[in-house]
Amino acid sequence: MGRYDRLSPVDTAAKFIQRHYENCEGALLAGSVVRGEATKTSDLDIVIFDRNIQSSYRESLFELGWNIEVFVHNLTSYKDFFASDCERARPSMPRMVMEGEVIIDKGIITSIKNEAKELLDKGPAKWSTETVNTKRYFITDALDDLIGSDDRAESIFIVNTLAEQLGEFVLRTNNRWVGDSKWVIRSLKNYDKGFTVRFIDAFDTFYQTNKIDKIIILVDEVLNPYGGRFFDGFSLGK
Missing domain, CATH: 3.30.460.10 (Beta Polymerase, domain 2)
Incomplete structure (x- = not known):
C-alpha cells in the first residue's frame, strides 16, 4: 500500500x-x-x-x-x-x-x-529564585555574545541558543509547559499569541537582516520584571 x-x-x-x-x-x-x-x-x-x-x-x-x-x-x-x-x-x-x-x-x-x-x-513546578537568576545569567551571557559578535555564522548559533533560552524563561516563569522544536512555538502561542508574534518577528528580523535591535528589546522586556540582565554578582556552586 x-x-x-x-x-x-x-x-x-x-x-x-x-x-x-x-x-x-x-x-x-x-x-x-x-x-x-x-x-x-x-x-x-x-x-x-x-x-x-x-x-x-x-x-x-x-x-x-x-x-x-x-x-x-x-x-x-x-x-x-x-x-x-x-x-x-x-x-x-x-x-x-x-x-x-x-x-x-x-x-x-x-x-x-x-x-x-x-x-x-x-502545570510544571515553580522555578526557585536561584533557578530564575541562573537562567537570567545565561540569557544575559548569550545576549552579550550576540551584541559583541561580528561573525554571521557564530551569530546564527548564538541567536538559536538565545531563542530557546528566552522561550523557556517566558514559559517557566509563567507556570507553563515548555517543549522542543516545533513545540516551543506551540507552547508560546498557547501562553500568549501577541507575545509570540513579537518573539517570532524579533528573531526572524535577525535571520533576514542581521539586525539584533528587536532581540535586545525583547530580552529586556522579558528579564526586567525579574531584575533585568544579570552578570555582576552571579555565582554557581560557591
Missing part, C-alpha cells in the same frame, strides 16, 4: 493494533493527525497499554502506507514517563494520552486520561 492509497489514520491504527497488539487493554491514536495539524510528512503516534508487557518501549516503523511511532506500556510503566516528563516540564506522554483518540478500551483509558489531565492542568 502506497502513501496515496492508504487507509485513514484511525483505520490504520485499528488495523495495526489488531495485527500486533490484539490482546492489549487499551490503545490511543495521538499526535498531529488527531489535533487537525497533520502535514504530508506526519506520522501516526500510537500508545499501547498491555499488562503483559514487561517493560515499556518505543518503536518506529513503516506499515500500511504510514510512518508509525508506537509507545508501548504496561499498566504501571507509563506513570514513570508521566513523572519524568513533568519533572523536565516537557509533558510529551501526558499530552499524547490526554489528546489521544481511543481506538481500544477495555475499561482502563478513562482513569489514565484523568491522570494525564490532572498533571497537565497542574
Whole structure:
C-alpha cells in the first residue's frame, strides 16, 4: 500500500493494533493527525497499554502506507514517563494520552486520561529564585555574545541558543509547559499569541537582516520584571 492509497489514520491504527497488539487493554491514536495539524510528512503516534508487557518501549516503523511511532506500556510503566516528563516540564506522554483518540478500551483509558489531565492542568513546578537568576545569567551571557559578535555564522548559533533560552524563561516563569522544536512555538502561542508574534518577528528580523535591535528589546522586556540582565554578582556552586 502506497502513501496515496492508504487507509485513514484511525483505520490504520485499528488495523495495526489488531495485527500486533490484539490482546492489549487499551490503545490511543495521538499526535498531529488527531489535533487537525497533520502535514504530508506526519506520522501516526500510537500508545499501547498491555499488562503483559514487561517493560515499556518505543518503536518506529513503516506499515500500511504510514510512518508509525508506537509507545508501548504496561499498566504501571507509563506513570514513570508521566513523572519524568513533568519533572523536565516537557509533558510529551501526558499530552499524547490526554489528546489521544481511543481506538481500544477495555475499561482502563478513562482513569489514565484523568491522570494525564490532572498533571497537565497542574502545570510544571515553580522555578526557585536561584533557578530564575541562573537562567537570567545565561540569557544575559548569550545576549552579550550576540551584541559583541561580528561573525554571521557564530551569530546564527548564538541567536538559536538565545531563542530557546528566552522561550523557556517566558514559559517557566509563567507556570507553563515548555517543549522542543516545533513545540516551543506551540507552547508560546498557547501562553500568549501577541507575545509570540513579537518573539517570532524579533528573531526572524535577525535571520533576514542581521539586525539584533528587536532581540535586545525583547530580552529586556522579558528579564526586567525579574531584575533585568544579570552578570555582576552571579555565582554557581560557591
